[in-house]
Amino acid sequence: MQLTHARILLTGASGGLGYELARQLSGAGAALLLAGREPAKLAELRALLTAQGGEVTTICADLTRAEGVAVIARAAQDFRVNVLVNNAGASAFGLFENQEWPTIERVLATSLEAPIHLTHALVPWLRAQPQAAIVNIGSMFGSLPFPGFAAYSAAKAGLRAFSQALRRELSDSLVSVVHISPRAIDTPMNSGAVNALNAALDTHSxxxxxxxxxxxxxLARNEVERHIGFPERLFAWVNGLAPQVIDRALAGKLPTIKQHAARPH
Ligand SMILES: NC(=O)c1ccc[n+]([C@@H]2O[C@H](COP(=O)([O-])OP(=O)(O)OC[C@H]3O[C@@H](n4cnc5c(N)ncnc54)[C@H](OP(=O)(O)O)[C@@H]3O)[C@@H](O)[C@H]2O)c1
Structure with a gap:
């Protein structure tokens, strides 16, 4: 994908990873349509990037609502996007049996259903472009499901399966489907309890x-799958081959995970 000619819709642009993606994609010459829920944050980012010579537009909508997805999809066509980056997401740390329905619903709606619906709205448009890509930001937990993150792991495993199925379905088209699995990232998504857990487990952010x-x-090298971080990448691979090996390893960490899940978030 030639980023100098790319016109990119980036969701979750006001978040920790989204902000950096926006800066780097704009720096590489891509025109950006930034989506988020907070107009002030998006306006600030837009001002920064346009001052540096970037072409940037913003759109505000809630991706967990059908009308929000429709508004963003319309704006994407007006902006003539050829790349969709599904970056918006939500997580929740806690023991599954203690999580309330709205928490589980928020995680599934934001991290799984929203990217599926937005992609669905834009596939016909993307198919008509000379070159196009859909980039889904997953998580290592999609390949290495983790205690304390059951709903989030399920959402990200679902996003991974969706990405692979759609890639295979679009393999006779010019639309590529990219799936990225980062390990922990130092962003506002992670609460104090998650950061304390990561420190206790010696998990790098x-x-x-x-x-x-x-x-x-x-994206620039046309790679379609990337797991970011070692040894997590190896553990995810082992989990695919012999999940009981990972079951045993994580059973040893369960008391620490439970202790941190009991902390106020
Ligand atoms: N942080 C990590 O450890 C980690 C690790 C692996 C993968 N990831 C993935 O990386 C991606 C970016 O996460 P992040 O770490 O940058 O998190 P973040 O700082 O919390 O940002 C999340 C972004 O998603 C947006 N968002 C949340 N709910 C939304 C909704 N209903 N409608 C529209 N936008 C919504 C937020 O917008 P508002 O500003 O309006 O809230 C924000 O821009 C996510 O897909 C996440 O799952 C994160």
Whole structure:
């Protein structure tokens, strides 16, 4: 994908990873349509990027609502996008049996259903472009489901399966489907309890700028799958071959996970 000619819809542009993706994609010459829910944050980012010579427009809508998806899809066509980056997402840390219905619903609606519906709205448009890509930002937990993140792991595993099925369905078209699985990233998505858990488990958190760099590189090199971070990439691979090995390893960490899940978030 030639980023100098790309016209990109980026969801979750006001978030930790979205902000860095916007900066780096704009720096690589792409025109951006930034989507989020907070007009002030988007306006600030737009001002920064346009001052640096970027072509940037913004659109505000809630992706968990059908009308929100429709508004963004219309704006994307007006902007003549040829790349959709499904980056918006929501997580929730806690023992599954203690999580309330609205929490589970928010995670599934934002991290799984929203990217599926937005992609569905834009596939016919993207198919008609000379070159197009759909980039789904998943998570390592989609390939390495983790205790304390059952609904989020389910959403990201679903997004991974969706990406692979759609890639195979569009393999006779000019639309590529890219799926990225970052490990933990140092962004506002992670609560104090999650950061404390990561420290206790010695889990590394990447900086959003490093992760954005890997995503931009994957897009520029036409890579369709990338797991970011070692040894997590190896553990995800082992989980695919012999999940009981990972079951045993994570059983040893369960008391620590339970202790942190009991903390106020
Ligand atoms: N942080 C991590 O450890 C980590 C690890 C692996 C993968 N990821 C994935 O990376 C992506 C970016 O996450 P992040 O870490 O940058 O999180 P973040 O800082 O919390 O940003 C999340 C973004 O999603 C947007 N969003 C949430 N709910 C929305 C809704 N209903 N409608 C529209 N937009 C909505 C937020 O918009 P508002 O500003 O309006 O709330 C925000 O821009 C997500 O897909 C996440 O699952 C994160």
């Amino acid at each position: 990447d900086q959003p700028s490093e992760v954005a760099r890997e995503i931009v590189a994957a």
